[in-house]
Amino acid sequence: xxxxxxxxxxxxxxxxxxxxxxxxxxxxxxxxxxxxxxxxxxxxxxxxxxxxxxxxxxxxxxxxxxxxxxxxxxxxxxxxxxxxxxxxxxxxxxxxxxxxxxxxxxxxxxxxxxxxxxxxxxxxxxxxxxxxxxxxxxxxxxxxxxxxxxxxxxxxxxxxxxxxx
Numbered sequence: 560x561x562x563x564x565x566x567x568x569x570x571x572x573x574x575x576x577x578x579x580x581x582x583x584x585x586x587x588x589x590x591x592x593x594x595x596x597x598x599x600x601x602x603x604x605x606x607x608x609x610x611x612x613x614x615x616x617x618x619x620x621x622x623x624x625x626x627x628x629x630x631x632x633x634x635x636x637x638x639x640x641x642x643x644x645x646x647x648x649x650x651x652x653x654x655x656x657x658x659x660x661x662x663x664x665x666x667x668x669x670x671x672x673x674x675x676x677x678x679x680x681x682x683x684x685x686x687x688x689x690x691x692x693x694x695x696x697x698x699x700x701x702x703x704x705x706x707x708x709x710x711x712x713x714x715x716x717x718x719x720x721x722x723x724x
Contacts, residue, residue, distance in 0.1 A: 566648040566656035576664025580697040581671060587682035587696075596684060607684040609694045612677065631673045634666040654717055658708030661701040668698030 596605035641659045672679045681694035
């Protein structure tokens with residue numbers, strides 16, 4: 560019996576997410592002024608450089624600094640667990656591998672910021688009139704997309720493939 564290839568190849572997508580995230584954050588840091596919105600689509604989207612020492616929706620952003628290390632350890636632990644699961648996932652199971660790869664890439668992209676700066680660099684400001692969604696970045700988008708994929712594909716699994724014999 561031949562061993563099935565695992566889904567670790569999907570880590571290439573994680574690396575692409577990390578590279579895109581770091582590149583866009585570099586652009587934001589070099590071309591935007593902190594807290595000063597640059598309109599992209601009036602009434603809907605600005606580029607606005609902000610720093611988030613917390614997690615999603617600025618959770619724990621006002622803590623005394625311990626959250627930097629807590630979220631760093633959490634990112635490493637979750638990414639490590641997902642890598643193990645990718646190693647146990649058949650290569651063709653994209654419904655499992657794709658969301659895992661997105662979460663890994665996003666978590667590690669934000670981890671780089673936490674280690675380098677002590678906070679995460681955010682710059683995408685989506686809003687409607689006076690109502691602003693919390694600013695985010697490419698890594699955050701990958702994490703959310705991956706989490707949605709994990710939930711949806713978990714709730715609505717695809718049709719099982721017939722066993723090759």
